[in-house]
Amino acid sequence: MFIRRRTLLAASAASAVASPALAQNYPRRAVQLIVAFPAGGSTDVGARILAGLAEKDFGQPLTVVNKAGAGGQIGFTEAARARPDGYTLCFLNLPGMNTITLDPERKAAFTIDSFIPIVNQVLDPGFIWVKGDSPYKTLADLVDAAKKNPGKISACTTGILSDDHLAILMVQEAAKCEFRIVHFDGGAQQLTGVLGGHVDVAFDNVGSVFKRVATGEIRGLAVTDTQRSKFLPQIPITPELGMPTVISSSTRGVGAPKGTPADICKIVETAFLKAINSAEMKEKMDAVGLALKPMVGAEYAKYYADQQAQAKKYTEWALKMR
Amino acid sequence: MEALGHLLSGFAAALSWYYLLYAFVGCVLGTLIGVLPGLGPAAGTAILIPLTFSLDPTGAIIMLSAIYYGAMYGGTITSVLINVPGEAASVVTCIDGHQMARQGRAGSALGIAAIGSFVGGTLATVALVVVAMPLATLALKFGPAEFFALMVAGLCLVVGLAGKNILAALLMTVIGLLLALIGLDPVRGAPRFTFGIEELFDGIGFVPVVMGLFGVAELLLAAETRQTHMIQAELKSWMPTRQECKDSVGAIGRGTVVGFVLGLIPGVGAIVPTFMAYVLEKRVSKTPERFGKGAIEGVASAETANNAYANASMVPLLALGIPSSPTIAVLMGAFIINGITPGPFLFAEQPKLVWTVIASFFVGNVLLLILNLPLVGLWAKLLKIPFSYMCAGVLIFCVIGAYGLKQNLFDVWVMLGFGIIGYLLRKLDFPIAPAILALILGPMMEKSLRTTLEISGGSFAIFLDRPVALALLAIPVIVVGFLVFKPRSLAPLRESDAE
Amino acid sequence: MRQGRLIATGAMLVFCLFALWQSLLLSLTDRLGPGPGFFPFWLALIGAVLAVALLVTTFREAADPSDAETRILPHGEGGKRWLAIVVLLAAVTVAMEYVGFRIAMLVFNAVLVVALGERRWWVIAVFSILGSVGVYYVFTTWLDVLLPVSPFGF
Secondary structure, eight states: OHHHHHHHHHHHIIIIIOSHHHHHHOOOSOEEEEESSOTTSHHHHHHHHHHHHHHHHHSSOEEEEEOOOGGGHHHHHHHHHSOSSSSEEEEEEETHHHHHHHOGGGOOSOOGGGEEEEEEEEEEEEEEEEETTOSOOSHHHHHHHHHHSTTTSEEEESSTTSHHHHHHHHHHHHHTOOOEEEEOSSHHHHHHHHHTTSSSEEEEESTTTHHHHHTTSEEEEEEESSSOOSSOTTSOBGGGGTOTTOOOEEEEEEEEETTOOHHHHHHHHHHHHHHHTSHHHHHHHHHHTOOEEEEEHHHHHHHHHHHHHHHHHHHHHHHHHO | OHHHHHHHHHHHHHTSHHHHHHHHHHHHHHHHHHHSTTOOHHHHHHHHGGGGTTSOHHHHHHHHHHHHHHHHHHHHHHHHHHSOOSSGGGHHHHHHHHHHHHTTOHHHHHHHHHHHHHHHHHHHHHHHHHHHHHHHHHHTTOOHHHHHHHHHHHHHHHHHTTGGGHHHHHHHHHHHHHHHTOEEOTTTOOEESOTTOGGGGGOOOHHHHHIIIIIIHHHHHHHHSOOSBSSOSOOOOSSOOHHHHHHHHHHHHHHHHHHHHHHTSTTOOSHHHHHHHHHHHHHHOSOGGGTTSOOHHHHHHHHHHHHHHHHHTHHIIIIIOOOOSHHHHHHHHHHHHTTOOOSTTHHHHOHHHHHHHHHHHHHHHHHHHHHHHHHHHHHHHGGGSBHHHHHHHHHHHHHHHHHHTTTOHHHHHHHHHHHHHHHHHHHTTOOOHHHHHHHHHHHHHHHHHHHHHHHHTSOTTHHHHOHHHHHHHHHHHHHHHHHHHOTTTTHHHHHHHOO | OHHHHHHHHHHHHHHHHHHHHHHHTSOOEETTEEOTTHHHHHHHHHHHHHHHHHHHHHHHSOOOGGGGGOOSSOOHHHHHHHHHHHHHHHHHHHHHHHHHHHHHHHHHHHHHHHHTTOOOHHHHHHHHHIIIIIHHHIIIIISOOOOOOOTTOO
């Protein structure tokens, strides 16, 4: 069924849609930008900034559509099945997307080749935080508590086998402790979950929550990166805390479903890259704590492939821990 | 008191003629988006964002908020006139609104909806000003366990509406929940009940289902009897009568409270408050048998709750930075692009802008009322179109609505299938509303239950530890249990309750 | 009526039992907590019990004499109009894939209004064109709503 529809789509795309005239007119109408996580999380916030700045040059509205669930699988599946005509683009979250395709239990209807990576926007390091008035003042406090009460301290992710889930598994392995893992759809739910006192700790990313550290709403315990974040210079990184193996981040860029004509991809790349490199983008991204990492073409394609290879290692390891 | 001062200066800014113009244009465009099929409020709002590029941040946000309110009202019009709810929030309006139209009271229904929306929206904005921060923080205590309990309570209360058909209503609820399971598992991702049909991976769409169950089924019922017009009755009034207004006062008040309280909780969605307000209204009514047959209180309560919800859901956005619906997320995007990061720091960082926007909510609500009351007569006149054209028109409308959201012909088949199912269910007197509510709440309900059990480590005892969740679970269980197991002793009450 | 309700409830029972069987193929609970089959299994079980209960109560209900006259399936003159709508809607859904929205809707509009009793040819012509080409233009050009286009581009 799946294959038949694909070939049918490809055939119709070849006959009617992919005529050379198409790219000349592109974009003629609003373009959907699927975000596989709920509104208000760091992927969503970055996507909305990108859409807002790029659409001025792009000439047509860029509509951010949130399709959250199952660690992004619901949104990625829909994007992979969309017509490859350039009117549906998708935010690619690495390594979350890779692990989905690698876990046989997920029965993913797409592979890593179902998307053409076009332009990368963000590299957002992992960030472990608790509520502002939590008893855990440091990562060591948290780990000690988890050791004393194995499986009692609840830690939330942005989805099963997402980068955040992997980070929890890494901490468990490094510190020989055990958390009770709760899977949310995205950052917005993590925020309500931890601030509401329903979950003890969030394994999240720096973006979109960093401002709340300064207001005291949340307390940062660690950034899971090899160098301190420029947004949170006061928060220690995991290698400093004796956990050099706990390194995790989320890379987010824009891709198109396989079969999208190359000239259309080029138009998207040019418009988006211009927006990403603009001074306005930097200012807005700084305001929400998202670190830019522009990549296009061969560089992004290589990164994309490398992530898959790395994720393969982690997924096999994570599945064994299950 | 400081807030009041800020608000007054906000009003001074919002009442300048160009901001009024933005709000007015926003209301008109929003209403159009709400009326037209194939465009959800979120997509419609997003498409209009480029319009606001040339505006300053305040103007842009005023206009987008106006579009949002307008879209919420637009869905009411199609619900009343042709029994097609454009979005989830208008499903309840169909129940009594379309019945009123069939009695020639379309003007009254649309009029009271505009008035109720205005009152609900305005009062909710007042409440927003007074209690935004503390209530927003309190609402966070509402966790996955309470969420699940709220969903169960909502479903059971709607089942309670069915009167003598309680078993059938319960069964329809379960069927709706089962249909909602089709697609990818919201936690683990594996496909369920899809049988390899890839169109089912995204689940069964809500819009094609309601367009079928309500719009197409209504046409099929009408086609069976010889009709020259979709609605036979003469149009009696263009405005609610004095008596109708008097009847609706209580409903509007209660609808405001229900809508506001539920709007504070991120993620509830617009449909729960409208159903809850409707159920409450039927419960307190001295003549509950009128509900479902064109009771104006039914329309008033649902529409008021809907708009109170829309305004209250700004509280989590402004006070916590959490968008609670797709449309609010579009607004949040506009905030961010205009250099405003919503969150607890917003009131401190940019008080002038926040209060101007809040003042513009008031202005938007007033404009919506001024705009819509005169148009009520015009909309109601559409019912004069002969049946054959009305029928073709509604079907074109439904086809575009079902196809347009995902550009998928499969959804048109779904709509046709549910049209026939809806026709049969109506003939057999099976209640449809519980199935619709269940279809929408299903994914949220499963997700919150599973999250709750993840938090508790698989133990159901967590519900006993949480008083709010326990209370929410207990009340409807008692109500339904009472209706199912004590039929004889309740016989006189049930007679009056029956539809 | 009573017979119709029995059949409909029976169909729902089959639906629930089918869902029950399907959910048993998924994992109910595992080390990670409730699995994909957990919610469907309990739902389908509750649904099946409810359906049986409803079957029993409907069966025991005394036959209502007025019921015999209510006919569930469409019939007579009205039945023809009913059938016209359903068949045309199905036909237009098939046709849209091959001839696009405009042509399919043009024919659909014309045939439907004629089937429902309209005979003035010029009204039919104006309505059909407005309701197909006109609607197409408004929705695709102004509102960014995509409508089906045939593989030949019209």
